[in-house]
């Protein structure tokens with residue numbers, strides 16, 4: 001195996017080099033930097049064609065983690081007629097590159113970079129890349145927690161351009177959140193938002209809460225506080241935060257720092 005072979009696979013370093021990497025896995029959080037999302041760590045999934053996936057998070061311990069998150073890369077002509085094998089799984093899709101078509105209950109929806117889709121558990125959907133270049137999207141899956149007396153939540157198809165950024169209180173708009181799902185709508189048990197910090201803005205206290213997070217950096221760079229550590233992150237990096245992992249950050253500039261944020265919401269805690 002020579003260097004060209006590895007560079008085709010996505011750039012494993014030659015044996016004469018030792019890469020220092022910021023990948024971290026702890027009991028409270030994990031950091032998967034974009035530099036380690038190479039071709040050799042992809043998965044292929046049943047009933048998907050022309051597609052590979054980077055699995056960024058999954059339930060590990062069997063009781064406390066709520067979600068899995070994949071980056072899906074679909075080549076032109078690729079996709080799936082049977083994307084989701086688990087009827088309990090609801091999904092959020094968020095497109096970061098290229099165009100895809102999602103068909104839900106016989107209706108086609110064109111999604112482009114910045115498009116968001118919420119697909120209720122048990123829905124019948126298909127996905128195709130009809131374009132001429134590869135498409136990339138996040139696929140965040142969670143087992144929906146039904147509530148007696150509540151209607152199941154409807155599907156949502158929207159785009160980030162259709163939502164204003166809501167400023168967090170007392171921040172002069174320097175820290176804001178784009179919400180695709182109304183936080184007061186308790187039918188939904190997961191949110192995927194975009195958090196935006198202007199250059200130099202901060203999350204000024206150690207947020208510590210039961211909601212778990214998947215956090216994918218869309219733009220810019222920052223120093224993120226995770227439990228007792230400060231970690232430098234930039235566009236393309238992923239962080240997984242377990243429930244109660246203390247968190248804060250400084251946005252480094254020169255541009256905005258933006259990330260896609262998963263959180264589980266609006267449900268009682270299971271009592272053992």
Ligand SMILES: NC(=O)N[C@H](N)C(=O)O
Nearest residue numbers: 195207211213247261263
């Ligand atoms: N780390 C974060 O951005 N957390 C959010 N403020 C949140 O939990 O909504």
